[in-house]
Amino acid sequence: MRKDKWELVKLGGICEIDPSKRELADIASDTLVSFAEMADLNEKRPYFNFSRKSNLGVLKKGGLSYFKDADVLLAKMTPCFENGKSGLVAGCLNGIGFGSTEFFVLRGVKIDPYLLYSIISSDFFIDSGKLMMLGTTGRKRLMKDFVANYQIPLPPLEEQKQIAALFQSIETAIEQVEVQEKNLQNLKNQLLCELFSEALQFTNYLNKNDFEKIKFEKIALNISERVEPQKTTLDTYVGLEHLDPDNLVIARTGKPDDVIGTKLKIYKGDIIFGKRRAYQRKVAVSHFDGIASAHSMILRANEKYIEKEFLPFFMQSDVFMNRAVQISEGSLSPTIKWKTLAAQEFILPKKEKQKELTKLFKQFDTTRDQLKQQKTTLKNLKQKLLSEILG
Structure with missing residues (x-):
């Protein structure tokens, strides 16, 4: 050309x-x-x-x-x-x-x-x-x-068609990656649903003796440390708009200077759960110290009763999310109260079985992250080609 x-x-x-x-x-x-x-x-x-x-x-x-x-x-x-x-x-x-x-x-x-x-x-x-x-x-x-x-x-028109065909092939590749992402997420959700169902069995790994009924307040601690955005030295803010449904990773953040009103302190490893409009399925693990929206609930695993890395996967399950929606209060912006959530009972695998299960679900997320990276690479390639054409 x-x-x-x-x-x-x-x-x-x-x-x-x-x-x-x-x-x-x-x-x-x-x-x-x-x-x-x-x-x-x-x-x-x-x-x-x-x-x-x-x-x-x-x-x-x-x-x-x-x-x-x-x-x-x-x-x-x-x-x-x-x-x-x-x-x-x-x-x-x-x-x-x-x-x-x-x-x-x-x-x-x-x-x-x-x-x-x-x-x-x-x-x-x-x-x-x-x-x-x-x-x-x-x-x-x-x-x-x-x-x-x-x-x-x-x-010239013939070269236009060649360039368009190249872009279409990149777009097709992106769509194929997205199908793989969706199928992977569906399989993960299915396994989470089976794990926390009342069947009290999970493949050949767990039977009814490996499960127990436990209140949420026993496995999770509600951290409610308040922060004034303009008075903190922390430089990262997480609002519900920064959380993606069914994704434990926080990909976007804001700055404390961008918000007003009292917020919640988060520490590295804390779980941020969208207590407002729980049907949006927003739960993520913080990989930094910062502040979060007051419309979220900051939770920390009680490691005496649950593996720290297992709790977020449980909270991603349909069993937890459906219960969260059921106990939400209000019509326009349904919200969950900690007291109500704390009293909820769930059937979970016993702690000694949770490490191996965590490895399984972490592998799903690792594979999904690899697919996301492929998609990002393809999108960047398309933009690079466009910049060479338009620049």
């Missing part, structure tokens, strides 16, 4: 932005078409599913965005744009779709649709767009002029 032979063009010159609905004039108003909410789009992933369908005549009357198969959708409003909300349209009912007014619709005229999607979802494009958004905090929007005037080096 001879990049020095590529033509420098503006996106507005090689694609149509927000196509007119006038081209639908001859299509019957009762034709069923697809509809996409903003929530339907993924972050930096090309394909998505439509949330619903409706008659063309109903959707055409309003100010909704109109698109068809092979068009590219781009979120224009904060924080969706910054998060990479975009998509390549495929599988519309009768080839026609409508969606949020907060989409730009880009229809490639002289550019391969997948390459166009790859460009507008790239870090290059998003980082440049962030600087050009207008509006007040929380209501900022990307302007159409920025999209139309954004310049790229455009390869």
Whole structure:
């Protein structure tokens, strides 16, 4: 590929932005078409599913965005744009779709649709767009002029197709890794469910004599040390927004300066459990000293009755999470009280059996981390190739 032979063009010159609905004039108003909410789009992933369908005549009357198969959708409003909300349209009912007014619709005229999607979802494009958004905090929007005037080096069509095919192969590899991740998590959840069930048996390793009924307050200590964020020397904050469902590892953190109000002190090795909206299944082990949201519960294993590394895996199980949801109080933001949780009884393997079980479940997490690293490597490869093309 001879990049020095590529033509420098503006996106507005090689694609149509927000196509007119006038081209639908001859299509019957009762034709069923697809509809996409903003929530339907993924972050930096090309394909998505439509949330619903409706008659063309109903959707055409309003100010909704109109698109068809092979068009590219781009979120224009904060924080969706910054998060990479975009998509390549495929599988519309009768080839026609409508969606949020907060989409730009880009229809490639002289550019391969997948390459166009790859460009507008790239870090290059998003980082440049962030600087050009207008509006007040929380209501900022990307302007159409920025999209139309954004310049790229455009390869000949045959080279575009080759580049798009390469990006598609990387995306396919990422999807395959994600399937493996999902299957691995499902298997882990299944084994956790079997381990803590009332069957009192686990493969050939445990029988009913290896289990005991025990109250939660006996295996876990509630640590409620309060901290004022502006008065602490600790520099790491963990809110519930930083915890991922069914993941014991804390991948993101904030700063104490970013929050106000009394928080909870956490020590390395403590368990952070989202006591608010427990159905979100947020529980993680801190690998640092810091402070945590007051909407979390800080727990520490009572090592007299349970192995320290075994407790988090138990708390990931459906048995624990379902009970947590059941005992939550409140309608809008259901929350668990420590006194209620402490009184709950669970059937657990006896302590002397827990070390080997911990090794098993740690292996699941190790394998999952390896898969996540593969996915990160593939994503970085795609961004590196895009930077070489656009840079």
